[in-house]
Amino acid sequence: MTESPPRRAAIIGTGLIGGSIGLALRREGWHVSGVDRDQHRAARALHLGALDAVGADPDAEVIFIATPAGAVVEAAVEVLAFGAPDSVVTDVAGVKSPIVAALDHPRFVGGHPMAGSEQEGVDGADARLFEGATWVLTPTANTDPSAYSRVLGVVTSFGADAVAMPAARHDGMVAMVSHVPHLTAAALMTLAADAATEQAALLRLAAGGFRDMTRIAAGHPGIWPDLCLDNRLAIAATLDRLMDAVGGLRTMVTEGDRAGILAVLERAREARLNLPARVLHPDEMIEIRVPVPDRPGVLAEVTTVLGEGNVNIYDLEIAHSAEGPRGVLVLAVDATDAGAAISALSGRGYHPTLRRLAP
Amino acid sequence: MTESPPRRAAIIGTGLIGGSIGLALRREGWHVSGVDRDQHRAARALHLGALDAVGADPDAEVIFIATPAGAVVEAAVEVLAFGAPDSVVTDVAGVKSPIVAALDHPRFVGGHPMAGSEQEGVDGADARLFEGATWVLTPTANTDPSAYSRVLGVVTSFGADAVAMPAARHDGMVAMVSHVPHLTAAALMTLAADAATEQAALLRLAAGGFRDMTRIAAGHPGIWPDLCLDNRLAIAATLDRLMDAVGGLRTMVTEGDRAGILAVLERAREARLNLPARVLHPDEMIEIRVPVPDRPGVLAEVTTVLGEGNVNIYDLEIAHSAEGPRGVLVLAVDATDAGAAISALSGRGYHPTLRRLAP
Numbered sequence: 001m002t003e004s005p006p007r008r009a010a011i012i013g014t015g016l017i018g019g020s021i022g023l024a025l026r027r028e029g030w031h032v033s034g035v036d037r038d039q040h041r042a043a044r045a046l047h048l049g050a051l052d053a054v055g056a057d058p059d060a061e062v063i064f065i066a067t068p069a070g071a072v073v074e075a076a077v078e079v080l081a082f083g084a085p086d087s088v089v090t091d092v093a094g095v096k097s098p099i100v101a102a103l104d105h106p107r108f109v110g111g112h113p114m115a116g117s118e119q120e121g122v123d124g125a126d127a128r129l130f131e132g133a134t135w136v137l138t139p140t141a142n143t144d145p146s147a148y149s150r151v152l153g154v155v156t157s158f159g160a161d162a163v164a165m166p167a168a169r170h171d172g173m174v175a176m177v178s179h180v181p182h183l184t185a186a187a188l189m190t191l192a193a194d195a196a197t198e199q200a201a202l203l204r205l206a207a208g209g210f211r212d213m214t215r216i217a218a219g220h221p222g223i224w225p226d227l228c229l230d231n232r233l234a235i236a237a238t239l240d241r242l243m244d245a246v247g248g249l250r251t252m253v254t255e256g257d258r259a260g261i262l263a264v265l266e267r268a269r270e271a272r273l274n275l276p277a278r279v280l281h282p283d284e285m286i287e288i289r290v291p292v293p294d295r296p297g298v299l300a301e302v303t304t305v306l307g308e309g310n311v312n313i314y315d316l317e318i319a320h321s322a323e324g325p326r327g328v329l330v331l332a333v334d335a336t337d338a339g340a341a342i343s344a345l346s347g348r349g350y351h352p353t354l355r356r357l358a359p
Numbered sequence: 360m361t362e363s364p365p366r367r368a369a370i371i372g373t374g375l376i377g378g379s380i381g382l383a384l385r386r387e388g389w390h391v392s393g394v395d396r397d398q399h400r401a402a403r404a405l406h407l408g409a410l411d412a413v414g415a416d417p418d419a420e421v422i423f424i425a426t427p428a429g430a431v432v433e434a435a436v437e438v439l440a441f442g443a444p445d446s447v448v449t450d451v452a453g454v455k456s457p458i459v460a461a462l463d464h465p466r467f468v469g470g471h472p473m474a475g476s477e478q479e480g481v482d483g484a485d486a487r488l489f490e491g492a493t494w495v496l497t498p499t500a501n502t503d504p505s506a507y508s509r510v511l512g513v514v515t516s517f518g519a520d521a522v523a524m525p526a527a528r529h530d531g532m533v534a535m536v537s538h539v540p541h542l543t544a545a546a547l548m549t550l551a552a553d554a555a556t557e558q559a560a561l562l563r564l565a566a567g568g569f570r571d572m573t574r575i576a577a578g579h580p581g582i583w584p585d586l587c588l589d590n591r592l593a594i595a596a597t598l599d600r601l602m603d604a605v606g607g608l609r610t611m612v613t614e615g616d617r618a619g620i621l622a623v624l625e626r627a628r629e630a631r632l633n634l635p636a637r638v639l640h641p642d643e644m645i646e647i648r649v650p651v652p653d654r655p656g657v658l659a660e661v662t663t664v665l666g667e668g669n670v671n672i673y674d675l676e677i678a679h680s681a682e683g684p685r686g687v688l689v690l691a692v693d694a695t696d697a698g699a700a701i702s703a704l705s706g707r708g709y710h711p712t713l714r715r716l717a718p
Contacts, residue, residue: 209537243605
């Protein structure tokens with residue numbers, strides 16, 4: 001009796017995402033070949049253990065295309081024509097409609113792992129990059145179900161949370177939750193920086209709320225111009241809606257419509273509080289809010305106090321107040337630990353409040 | 360030889376801010392009287408130790424008006440007319456031009472402590488609320504210098520960082536760094552919530568960047584309608600500039616102006632990276648960036664590792680990636696601790712990078 005040979009995969013484009021896919025595949029026992037337009041990058045991926053071999057593999061049963069978005073279609077057409085007849089091909093580009101429209105082939109499944117890293121390039125690759133990430137797949141009416149399920153199985157084996165939706169819906173959603181927020185943060189930061197050149201004290205007045213709102217503007221511009229152009233229709237439509245909403249608020253402000261402003265803020269508050277927390281079993285989770293001074297050491301103190309109380313923190317964020325050096329630590333803990341957490345925190349002079357997370 | 364009697368202060372309006380001022384004054388040895396439109400609230404402030412006595416004090420040398428903004432002018436006019444002839448009066452309202460215009464009196468100094476708390480009301484009062492906070496003072500050409508320096512001395516004794524500027528400039532600045540970001544976050548959150556009612560998966564795609572941008576929308580609407588109306592001109596002007604900037608980006612996106620988009624994002628990135636950190640001696644600080652999986656426990660692990668390495672963390676924030684479950688912990692530590700920090704983190708498999716903070 002002999003062991004069955006490893007399943008074979010190939011990667012085209014061995015940067016951060018391609019390299020991470022290679023590491024995850026090899027961890028799962030696959031044989032992985034890879035190529036890159038830049039031969040040094042492919043060699044580096046081999047050196048880092050993301051590949052078993054540099055080069056094409058005509059026997060690969062799954063091919064990941066992780067090139068820049070503009071090169072996906074050409075690479076996929078070639079692989080679909082010259083690869084094994086039962087192979088499946090998927091990609092990782094952040095905008096799906098143009099690619100899916102050009103590649104409506106039974107053995108192609110569009111994909112978008114919603115994972116990134118501050119580090120660019122293959123040296124930032126990590127086999128665990130996709131654990132807990134949402135990985136969108138965009139099958140069409142022509143997609144072969146077995147091709148889809150093969151890609152789904154691989155993606156799930158990486159620890160990702162796969163979600164299927166039409167390409168156009170994906171593009172509208174990422175315009176809303178990713179592209180437009182990014183552009184808006186950049187616009188706000190630029191305005192403030194412009195104002196600060198005349199008013200040096202301005203940024204001293206910028207407290208936690210402003211820092212939160214502009215934080216994503218600190219990211220590498222990298223692929224953003226491509227994402228913006230590939231998704232231009234959805235982004236333009238979403239920007240129009242944002243400008244309408246902001247314009248509506250402007251009218252309420254100038255016309256003194258106190259009730260209207262209050263209604264918008266109340267509704268936004270409720271929606272933000274109901275934003276699903278990133279926890280595995282929210283029905284078993286309790287949210288604990290701890291008002292804290294926004295100063296060094298508080299975070300370590302609270303996490304240590306809870307660690308001593310044997311309370312496991314599943315999620316944590318710091319809600320800075322809009323003004324000034326106060327904030328709230330928002331913790332998600334197992335419901336069975338809630339009593340211990342409250343007791344430990346109250347014993348150190350904190351005033352925690354509880355809220356059951358909606359299932 | 361007898362001890363000199365305590366200096367006497369009074370507070371009008373004993374809510375969160377008034378109560379915190381009372382606690383801070385008493386900690387500094389003052390005798391504090393206070394009144395509130397709601398007698399139960401004044402009694403509660405007395406019970407909590409924020410006051411020595413409920414009632415007016417004709418001998419108070421400093422009077423803080425901490426009522427809702429709409430009641431400041433009337434209260435101040437009365438106190439200036441009937442209080443001690445050498446007393447000074449200050450307020451805490453978040454918009455200064457209307458108040459300073461109505462009260463251009465030598466013994467009145469407008470003020471705005473940029474501090475708040477998620478807790479509302481006197482039960483959230485805290486003597487340390489103002490430590491490290493920026494406290495704007497808005498003297499005019501008519502302000503008596505000795506009145507100004509008396510208010511400055513008291514505010515500084517609370518641990519606040521006092522900054523003087525004209526009222527109109529203050530109002531323009533808070534429109535930029537506080538009011539408009541808050542309204543924009545509310546508009547974004549509302550749009551996403553609207554879209555999510557039709558597309559249930561939408562908010563599953565909302566990663567750390569979206570969460571950061573909308574976090575302030577989770578705050579209590581409380582005084583926001585009043586702030587918006589009192590500062591309507593500056594807010595409208597700033598919203599117009601924001602809509603211009605967003606509209607400019609929209610044009611670049613629809614016209615395919617890749618270079619223009621890149622230039623905006625590069626400029627915003629540089630400005631955000633240069634946003635001053637809230638540290639006391641930035642010339643002696645090192646910023647450490649640690650790429651981390653955006654999962655429970657990492658924060659506690661990193662802070663604990665550094666604690667074990669005897670490294671003091673002065674500031675900490677989590678930079679979520681725009682998409683997916685990866686992020687970067689950004690830490691400010693004393694430059695002399697940088698080696699120990701790097702060594703402790705590298706020993707646990709992290710890959711920290713260093714940057715000297717600009718002085």
